[in-house]
Amino acid sequence: xxxxxxxxxxxxxxxxxxxxxxxxxxxxxxxxxxxxxxxxxxxxxxxxxxxxxxxxxxxxxxxxxxxxxxxxxxxxxxxxxxxxxxxxxxxxxxxxxxxxxxxxxxxxxxxxxxxxxxxxxxxxxxxxxxxxxxxxxxxxxxxxxxxxxxxxxxxxxxxxxxxxxxxxxxxxxxxxxxxxxxxxxxxxxxxxxxxxxxxxxxxxxxxxxxxxxxxxxxxxxxxxxxxxxxxxxxxxxxxxxxxxxxxxxxxxxxxxxxxxxxxxxxxxxxxxxxxxxxxxxxxxxxxxxxxxxxxxxxxxxxxxxxxxxxxxxxxxxxxxxxxxxxxxxxxxxxxxxxxxxxxxxxxxxxxxxxx
Amino acid sequence: xxxxxxxxxxxxxxxxxxxxxxxxxxxxxxxxxxxxxxxxxxxxxxxxxxxxxxxxxxxxxxxxxxxxxxxxxxxxxxxxxxxxxxxxxxxxxxxxxxxxxxxxxxxxxxxxxxxxxxxxxxxxxxxxxxxxxxxxxxxxxxxxxxxxxxxxxxxxxxxxxxxxxxxxxxxxxxxxxxxxxxxxxxxxxxxxxxxxxxxxxxxxxxxxxxxxxxxxxxxxxxxxxxxxxxxxxxxxxxxxxxxxxxxxxxxxxxxxxxxxxxxxxxxxxxxxxxx
Numbered sequence: 001x002x003x004x005x006x007x008x009x010x011x012x013x014x015x016x017x018x019x020x021x022x023x024x025x026x027x028x029x030x031x032x033x034x035x036x037x038x039x040x041x042x043x044x045x046x047x048x049x050x051x052x053x054x055x056x057x058x059x060x061x062x063x064x065x066x067x068x069x070x071x072x073x074x075x076x077x078x079x080x081x082x083x084x085x086x087x088x089x090x091x092x093x094x095x096x097x098x099x100x101x102x103x104x105x106x107x108x109x110x111x112x113x114x115x116x117x118x119x120x121x122x123x124x125x126x127x128x129x130x131x132x133x134x135x136x137x138x139x140x141x142x143x144x145x146x147x148x149x150x151x152x153x154x155x156x157x158x159x160x161x162x163x164x165x166x167x168x169x170x171x172x173x174x175x176x177x178x179x180x181x182x183x184x185x186x187x188x189x190x191x192x193x194x195x196x197x198x199x200x201x202x203x204x205x206x207x208x209x210x211x212x213x214x215x216x217x218x219x220x221x222x223x224x225x226x227x228x229x230x231x232x233x234x235x236x237x238x239x240x241x242x243x244x245x246x247x248x249x250x251x252x253x254x255x256x257x258x259x260x261x262x263x264x265x266x267x268x269x270x271x272x273x274x275x276x277x278x279x280x281x282x283x284x285x286x287x288x289x290x291x292x293x294x295x296x297x298x299x300x301x302x303x304x305x306x307x308x309x310x311x312x313x314x315x316x317x318x319x320x321x322x323x324x325x326x327x328x329x330x331x332x333x334x335x336x337x338x339x340x341x342x343x344x345x346x347x348x349x350x351x352x353x354x355x
Numbered sequence: 356x357x358x359x360x361x362x363x364x365x366x367x368x369x370x371x372x373x374x375x376x377x378x379x380x381x382x383x384x385x386x387x388x389x390x391x392x393x394x395x396x397x398x399x400x401x402x403x404x405x406x407x408x409x410x411x412x413x414x415x416x417x418x419x420x421x422x423x424x425x426x427x428x429x430x431x432x433x434x435x436x437x438x439x440x441x442x443x444x445x446x447x448x449x450x451x452x453x454x455x456x457x458x459x460x461x462x463x464x465x466x467x468x469x470x471x472x473x474x475x476x477x478x479x480x481x482x483x484x485x486x487x488x489x490x491x492x493x494x495x496x497x498x499x500x501x502x503x504x505x506x507x508x509x510x511x512x513x514x515x516x517x518x519x520x521x522x523x524x525x526x527x528x529x530x531x532x533x534x535x536x537x538x539x540x541x542x543x544x545x546x547x548x549x550x551x552x553x554x555x556x557x558x559x560x561x562x563x564x565x566x567x568x569x570x571x572x573x574x575x576x577x578x579x580x581x582x583x584x585x586x587x588x589x590x591x592x593x594x595x596x597x598x599x600x601x602x603x604x605x606x607x608x609x610x611x612x613x614x615x616x617x618x619x620x621x622x623x624x625x626x627x628x629x630x
Contacts, residue, residue, distance in 0.1 A: 075537065077510040102531040106512045109499035118460060118588070121494045134592065139455040140370075141490050144378050146385065146456070146594035151587075186508045189542045196528065196536045205534025211622060244622060256556075270515070270552035271534040277372065277399045277490065277552075287618065302597070308621065310614070314605055321600045327614045328607040337615030345619070 002036045002133065005029050006093035006154075007061070008084065010103050011046030013195075015073070018052050021099035023166035025159050026059055028126060029097045030167060033060075035128045038095075041065060043087035043179075045080065047073035050176055057174035059167055065090050066176045071183060074192035079183060080107035085114050086181045093154060095133060097126075100158040108156055117154035124163045142280050142302045162282035162303065204241055204248035204267055211246035212283040212304055213237070214274060217253040218290025218312075219265065223332065234265050236335045243342035247283060249274035249300060251291050274300030289331040291318045310334050359417025360544055361477050362408040364444070365466055365485035365498060366401030367453060368426040368434050370394070372490065378594045383585070385456045385594040395430045397438050400486025404550035406558060407517065408484050409442035415519060421476070423469055425449040425462060428576055435572050440565035441558045446572050447473060448579035455491035456594070458586035463500030465582035470505060478505070480544040487512045487530075487549035495549065502547035509541045512549040 007029035009022035026042070033040040042061040044052055049068045057064070067083035084107055088096055098104045100121055112119030125136045127147070134149045135157055197203065219233040241248055250272040254265065274281060278300060286304035290311065301307055301322075309319035310331045319326040327334065370376060370393040377388040387393065397405070405422060412418035422444045424431055431448050449469055453462060470476070470483075483505070485498040495512065502510050513530030520526055523543055528536040530551050606614065 075531075076539070078508045102513060102529070102537075105495055106499075106510065106529075109496040110503040110510070112496075113460075113463075113500045113503040119496055119500075121496055139492060139594075140376050141372075141493050143376050144455070144594060144596050146378075147592045149590050149592070151590075184508065190509050190539050191541075192537060192539045194538050195531065196538050197534075203534070207533055269534075271530065273552070285622070287622075306621075307601070308618065314607060320603050323603050324601055325604045325606060327609070327618075328605060329609070329611055329614055333611035334614050334618070337612045338618055341615055341619045 001131065002038045002094045004039045004041060004091060004093040004095075005033050005036070006041045006043055006088060006091040006096045008043045008045070008087065008096060008098040008104065008108075009052070010075075010101070011044070011049055011052050015047055016051040018055060019099065019101060020166065021101055021159075021161040023168070024161060024164045025097050025099045026056060027167040028159060028164045030060060032095070032097070032126055032128070032133070036131070036133070041091045041093060043067075043084075043091060044176075045072050045083045045087065050174070053174035053176045054171045056167070056169070057172035058169040063091075064174050064176050065179050067179050067181055071188070075103035075106065076190050076192055077107050077110070078187040078190065081110050081114070082183055082187060083181050084108060084111045086179045088115055088154060088156075090179045096154050096156040098156065098158050100160050104158055108158060112154075112156045115154055116152075117156060118150050118152045119156040119158070120148065120150070121158040123157045123159045126157070126159075141277070160282075205271060206245065206247040207281065209245055209247040210284055211244060212249050212274075212281055212286040212301065213240065213244070213246040214249040214251065214286060214288040214291055214301060215254060215265065215268070216251045216289060216291030216318075217257065218292065218331065220254065220257060221290075224330070229332070230265060232332065234267065236332065236339065237265065238267065239339045240335055240342070243339060243346065246287075247281065248272050249279070249281065251275060251300070252277060288318060288323070289335065292316055359415045359419070359480070360411065360482050361419055361421075361480050362412060362482045362484055363421045363423055363470055363473070363476070364401065364405045364408045365423050365483070365501065366405060367398045367424065367489055367491065368395045368430055369398050369455075369490040371396050372399075377596065383452075385591050386454060390454060391427065391430070395426075395434050397424075397434050398486050398489050398491070400488060400490070400550055400552070402438075402486075402557070403553045403555070404484040404486055404548070405438070405442060405444070406555045407550060407553045408482075409444065409558070410555055411482075411517065411519070420444040421447050421473060423447045423449070423466060425451050425453050425465060425582060427452055428579055431579070432572075432576055435576075437560075439568035439572060440560040440562065443564055443568060446568075446575040448576050449582045450579040451582040451584050453584060455489075455493075456591065457492070457584050458589045459492055459494050459496040460500060461584040461586050463497050463504060465584060466497070466501045467504035469580070469582075470501070478545060482544055483507060483547040485549055487514070487551055498547060498549045505545075507545050507547045509546040510549075511539065511541075511547065513551045514548045515551050515553055517548060
């Protein structure tokens with residue numbers, strides 16, 4: 001029986017607020033606590049967490065625990081694992097929910113080991129069946145879905161972003177209970193020096209974007225004139241991304257070509273890769289262009305709600321049965337027209353604003 | 356004094372990504388239909404870890420690479436025939452029926468136990484490599500739990516670059532949100548690295564490397580210990596592939612300009628452009 005649920009969160013890179021994913025997990029935790037009649041405790045970690053605690057003070061948590069100090073400013077396995085372990089021990093919760101951010105994904109599995117509990121990640125939903133908590137997650141890279149339950153406690157669950165409504169509430173003054181952590185001597189062997197952007201001409205990965213633009217290897221293949229036009233493809237795609245503020249995804253074949261130093265799209269890196277061995281982003285809309293392939297590639301946009309594709313092959317496995325609309329057309333020509341329309345729209349908007 | 360790194364790469368085997376996967380119920384829980392018949396490959400992200408390990412070992416004299424792989428013997432043998440030609444390493448095999456539905460905690464326990472038994476492994480200069488997630492469970496848990504059992508206090512996940520600095524420290528680039536990298540430095544081994552794709556292409560097959568590797572592979576496979584991975588407390592229900600099939604509207608023989616207008620309208624920028 002679950003008596004206590006601990007909801008963990010860390011402050012964002014700004015050091016004050018919480019990431020969006022933390023509010024989503026808080027929403028899940030509140031809902032679950034209600035169904036199970038369990039107490040909710042929130043655990044926060046970061047350099048300074050009072051501001052963040054105030055933002056969620058009204059969420060109904062019985063306690064807000066905190067691990068804070070300069071050692072916890074940067075994401076680092078040793079210190080984060082120690083801090084999170086201390087929070088879990090202080091809360092004595094049977095269930096621990098946390099967002100699957102890179103920071104928690106790095107440290108929380110080991111915490112599960114330290115607590116002799118169990119940890120599961122990439123959870124897409126939680127349900128209560130009878131009085132038992134069941135978690136749904138994907139296996140084989142989003143190709144098989146399954147529901148699991150475990151008997152060991154604590155059970156740590158990292159929830160994927162974009163799967164639940166965020167909790168919303170007004171800020172209030174939170175009463176924060178500090179949890180002290182004794183760090184081992186070797187905890188500070190790793191020093192975080194900062195964040196580096198990928199070597200690209202422009203920022204092309206935008207997790208918050210409304211639209212995911214997926215470019216396939218077709219952009220670099222021979223066109224109607226019998227020659228490839230990677231420079232033109234690069235220009236069209238970058239113009240589109242600049243005008244639409246979409247996030248860029250690439251198929252594995254296209255990304256691999258970039259790694260092999262072929263004359264292809266210079267701004268495409270492995271970070272852009274979506275699909276079986278890449279990311280499965282959760283944007284509301286997706287537009288794929290020049291993508292070919294079957295199931296393994298399609299998983300790249302499994303979590304995209306509205307999907308459209310531009311492809312010369314009307315029977316392409318990427319699009320048929322997977323996309324809402326398939327435009328059988330030359331992506332070079334269509335995107336050129338789209339860019340012109342977006343530019344015109346932007347100009348008109350600017351003119352209206354200056355009037 | 357010894358120099359170089361002792362690099363242990365943990366890498367599972369997974370069904371070839373191009374295969375259709377269909378879950379079935381087996382006496383020991385969910386599994387894949389015809390699982391033993393499906394062609395297998397070394398886990399993609401773990402493969403990158405292996406290539407990076409070999410590259411690092413080549414740059415640091417005195418280093419050695421072990422590949423620790425857990426899977427059915429027959430499958431391991433099949434996959435190793437290919438991998439053996441890529442880079443030099445010593446195989447440590449664990450015989451077990453492992454798939455995406457196996458409990459990561461049980462796998463981590465087996466891996467940690469096997470690492471502790473590796474002859475000649477100096478754990479003070481050990482770098483534990485693996486993929487940051489597998490293409491089967493895709494949990495990103497096994498490696499951390501293995502490292503935790505081995506007492507490794509410096510762990511990095513989503514690693515794309517590892518550089519040995521002049522002073523012997525390690526600079527690490529880890530993937531974080533928004534397509535960026537966190538830059539860290541660690542004073543040295545022991546440390547754990549869950550690799551993303553890294554920067555190296557897949558090495559070409561080298562029959563010479565294959566010949567050398569194969570001399571040690573067969574004995575390693577023959578003496579592979581059987582690992583028990585049962586987890587009595589993990590229960591599955593409702594395991595199935597997604598059934599979603601969309602009714603795709605095919606738009607053919609329409610001018611690019613008209614298609615563009617429809618796309619822009621769909622994107623939500625229509626008021627300015629469609630009048």
